[in-house]
Amino acid sequence: MVFLATTMPGDSGEKPLGSFVYAMPDRAVPRSALSTTLCPSHSCDEYATRIAKILATRTRIPAYVGCSINSTQLGLTVEEEMEGVRKxxxxxxERWEQRQD
Known part of the structure; x- marks a missing residue:
């Protein structure tokens, strides 16, 4: 389970849950994952789904991702957003692999 959040100057300190997505590896297509949004928040559904699918595909186990990151509110370019996802x-x-040792 992963929860991703950002803060902006002037934020109250309390962040809403945002989107909550469940993804699981697709046994029929190993390089793919199936997902469903459990708690939608239209501003961050796509971001949460993308991260959940990537994690499910790479770990080969189900992933739950909560995300309140709104990339449009942050004013990110596509390149910056993709770099953030990559990081x-x-x-x-990296942490997952450390736990597997």
């Missing part, structure tokens, strides 16, 4: 996934996978 988050790399960090999570």
């Amino acid at each position: 988050m996934v790399d960090t999570i996978m």
Whole structure:
């Protein structure tokens, strides 16, 4: 289970849950994952789904991802958003691999 959140200057300190997504590896297509949104928040559904599917595919186990990151609110370019996804996934996978040793 992973929860991703951001804060902006002036935020109250309390963040809403945002989207909550469940993804599981697709046994028929190993390089794919199936997902469903358990708690939708339209501003971050796509982001949460993307991360959940990547994690489920790489770990080969189900993944729950909560996400309140709104990339449009952060004013990110597509390249910055993709770099952020890459960094988050790399960090999570690094910790995952450490636990598998």
